[in-house]
Amino acid sequence: MALGARLEVRQGQGLVITPQLQQAIKLLQLTHVELEAYVETELERNPLLVREDVDPEVDAADPDPRNEEVFAADRIPESGAGPDLDISLEAEASPGERATGDLSLGEEAGGAVDWSRVGSGGSGLEGDEDLSQRLPEARTLREHLAEQLAMAGLEGARQAAALVLIDSVDESGYLRCDMEETAERLACDPPFLDSVLGVLQGFEPTGVFARDLRECLYLQLKERNRCDPAMIALLDHLDLLARRDLAALRRVCGVDDEDLRDMISEIRALTPRPGIAFGGEPLSPVTPDVIVREGSGGLWNIELNSDTLPRLLVDRRYFARVSAGARTEAEKIFVADCYSQANWLVRCLDQRARTILKVASEVVRQQDGFLAFGVSHLRPLNLRTIADAIGMHESTVSRVTSNKYISTPRGVFELKFFFTAAIAATHGGEAHSAESVRHRIRQLIEAERPGHDVHSDDRIVEILKDSGVDIARRTVAKYREAMRIPSSTERRRLMAVAG
Structure with missing residues (x-):
C-alpha cells in the first residue's frame, strides 16, 4: 500500500473552555479566603475595579456615585460584559447583600444559576495560573486526619460526629x-x-x-x-x-x-x-459561608454570610474618561479588555453567591431532620440527589460543597458533612441510613448472652434482611470491625472465659 500525504476536511463537535469560563469555574470552588486573595490580585491588576465601600471619583454635583455611572454587583450591563454565558439570573440579591430565603414546600431560596454549562470536569484546568500554586503545599493535620477517616469505614452519623471532632483538634x-x-x-x-x-x-x-x-x-x-x-x-x-x-x-x-x-x-x-x-x-475559627437560623412554623431561614463575599464595583466614569483619552490602538484595546474583564468578574461573583445559596438551601431541605432532632436523623444523601433537585450538574454541587461551611443552630459544619451513605432496602422500600444499620448491628451483638447462640455475620445478614435491610455479609463484617467488635468466634470464647 502506497503512503502519501493528503488534505482532509472533517467536521466535529467539541467543548472549548475559554479563559472566562475557566475563571468562573475556579471562582466557584475557591474558599472565601482564597477568593479574597484572588480579588485583591484583580484589584491591583485592573484599574477599573474598586471595592463597594470605596467611592470612585465622582462630580460633587452628583449625590449618588452609583447613579448610572458606576456598575454595581447587582446590575448586569447591557453591553461590554464579555462573552455571553447564557445563564439566567432570576434572583435580585447581589453578593454584596444578604440574600435570604424561607425554606418551605414548593419554594426555593436563591436564583437559578445553572453552572453545568461551563464544564463538568475536575478542577485541574490549563490556562490561567492556578491560585493553589501560591498557597502552602504542606499538608495540614486536618487533611491528614480526614484522609484516615475516609479509610476508617465510618459512615452516617458516626462519620458526621468524627468530622466534628476532627474540626475540634x-x-x-x-x-x-x-x-x-x-x-x-x-x-x-x-x-x-x-x-x-x-x-x-x-x-x-x-x-x-x-x-x-x-x-x-x-x-x-x-x-x-x-x-x-x-x-x-x-x-x-x-x-x-x-x-x-x-x-x-x-x-x-x-x-x-x-x-x-x-x-x-x-x-x-x-x-x-x-x-x-x-x-x-x-487553626483559626471557621467563618461560615451560609447562615441557617430557625424561623417560625418549622421553617429555616437561610442567608449568605456577607462577610465572606467581596463587594466590587466597576467604575464606569473612570472607564469613560480613560477610554476617551486613549490615542493608540494598543491603549484602546487595553482599556476595553480591562472593562470587559471587570464586568465579567463582578457577574461571576454574583452567580457564585447565588449558586452557593441554592445548593445550601437544598441541603438544608434534605437534612432538616438533623437540624431539628440531631445526628441520628441524618438522611442518606449524595451529590446526585442535590444536583437533580436543583437542576445542576453533579460536579457543580461537588465544587460548591467542598471547603464551604454552614452555620446552624447545632454548630458550624462543612457542607460535605451532610452527605452520608445509604443501605438499600428489600422489596424496593426506602433506603436506610448506614448509621442506623450500624446501630442495629451493635444492638444485636450487645443483646447476646452466655448460653445462647452468638450471631455470626451470616446470621446478622439474615436478621437484617428480615427487617427490610438488603446488606451483604462483607458489609456487616466491615461495620463490625470498624466498631471494634470481635468476630463471633472470639465473642463466644470471651463469654466462655467470663462465664
Whole structure:
C-alpha cells in the first residue's frame, strides 16, 4: 500500500473552555479566603475595579456615585460584559447583600444559576495560573486526619460526629472540645460519641485526639504495649515528675532507681505535641459561608454570610474618561479588555453567591431532620440527589460543597458533612441510613448472652434482611470491625472465659 500525504476536511463537535469560563469555574470552588486573595490580585491588576465601600471619583454635583455611572454587583450591563454565558439570573440579591430565603414546600431560596454549562470536569484546568500554586503545599493535620477517616469505614452519623471532632483538634493534636457539650449539640448519647473518639484515637500520629498530656502519653505507650501498672502510676503522677520528686515516684510506682530511670527515659522519648510536625498555620475559627437560623412554623431561614463575599464595583466614569483619552490602538484595546474583564468578574461573583445559596438551601431541605432532632436523623444523601433537585450538574454541587461551611443552630459544619451513605432496602422500600444499620448491628451483638447462640455475620445478614435491610455479609463484617467488635468466634470464647 502506497503512503502519501493528503488534505482532509472533517467536521466535529467539541467543548472549548475559554479563559472566562475557566475563571468562573475556579471562582466557584475557591474558599472565601482564597477568593479574597484572588480579588485583591484583580484589584491591583485592573484599574477599573474598586471595592463597594470605596467611592470612585465622582462630580460633587452628583449625590449618588452609583447613579448610572458606576456598575454595581447587582446590575448586569447591557453591553461590554464579555462573552455571553447564557445563564439566567432570576434572583435580585447581589453578593454584596444578604440574600435570604424561607425554606418551605414548593419554594426555593436563591436564583437559578445553572453552572453545568461551563464544564463538568475536575478542577485541574490549563490556562490561567492556578491560585493553589501560591498557597502552602504542606499538608495540614486536618487533611491528614480526614484522609484516615475516609479509610476508617465510618459512615452516617458516626462519620458526621468524627468530622466534628476532627474540626475540634488544635495544631498540637489535642481535642479542644467538651465531649458532653458536643454530644448535646449533636443530640447523641455520650457513649456513642466516646465510641467514635475511640476510633479516632487510633489514627496517626499516635497520641492525636488526646484531651490532656496524660492521655496523649498513654496512647503512645499503649501502642508500644508499655502500659503496665507501674507506668500507669507514673502517668497518674506527672506532677511529681515535673517537680523531679524521684523518691515519691519510686513509692507510688513501686519500682527501684534503675526501673524508674528507664521509665522516665521512655516518657522523654514520647511526643507531647503529636500534631506539631504537620504544616499549615495554627487553626483559626471557621467563618461560615451560609447562615441557617430557625424561623417560625418549622421553617429555616437561610442567608449568605456577607462577610465572606467581596463587594466590587466597576467604575464606569473612570472607564469613560480613560477610554476617551486613549490615542493608540494598543491603549484602546487595553482599556476595553480591562472593562470587559471587570464586568465579567463582578457577574461571576454574583452567580457564585447565588449558586452557593441554592445548593445550601437544598441541603438544608434534605437534612432538616438533623437540624431539628440531631445526628441520628441524618438522611442518606449524595451529590446526585442535590444536583437533580436543583437542576445542576453533579460536579457543580461537588465544587460548591467542598471547603464551604454552614452555620446552624447545632454548630458550624462543612457542607460535605451532610452527605452520608445509604443501605438499600428489600422489596424496593426506602433506603436506610448506614448509621442506623450500624446501630442495629451493635444492638444485636450487645443483646447476646452466655448460653445462647452468638450471631455470626451470616446470621446478622439474615436478621437484617428480615427487617427490610438488603446488606451483604462483607458489609456487616466491615461495620463490625470498624466498631471494634470481635468476630463471633472470639465473642463466644470471651463469654466462655467470663462465664
